Amino acid sequence: MEMERIALSQRERDRLKVLREVEQRHLTQLQAAQRLQLTDRQVRRLLRRMHKSGDGALVHGLRGRPSNRRLAASLEQKILARVRQRYADFGPTLAAVHLAGEGLLVPAGQGDPCVARTPRQFRRIGDAG
Numbered sequence: 001m002e003m004e005r006i007a008l009s010q011r012e013r014d015r016l017k018v019l020r021e022v023e024q025r026h027l028t029q030l031q032a033a034q035r036l037q038l039t040d041r042q043v044r045r046l047l048r049r050m051h052k053s054g055d056g057a058l059v060h061g062l063r064g065r066p067s068n069r070r071l072a073a074s075l076e077q078k079i080l081a082r083v084r085q086r087y088a089d090f091g092p093t094l095a096a097v098h099l100a101g102e103g104l105l106v107p108a109g110q111g112d113p114c115v116a117r118t119p120r121q122f123r124r125i126g127d128a129g
Helices: 010-023 029-036 040-058 073-086 092-101
Strands: none
Touching (some): 010 029
């Protein structure tokens, strides 16, 4: 039987070690929750996933997948070429403003990044109204 190799971060390896101690009954779920800074319910959930999927259950499900916000490769190359050509000495915000002006890049859900937000209103402590 060939074993699948799983890349784990240090944090995931630490979690795996603690959860294995729980499986071997060296630690209680409450002690593991305190060590991992999780709730006991989250520890039980992780243990269930480990029993079902093995050690790979600790790896985030979206690892290795492309972002939903990723730009098309052709558009990304076009933007990078334009930045190198015309905006090489600009910071990222100013470059984004100029690219948006050219119609090349508009951040998702955002308008002009230089436009200030309206200030929030706060009450002073002790004010009556």
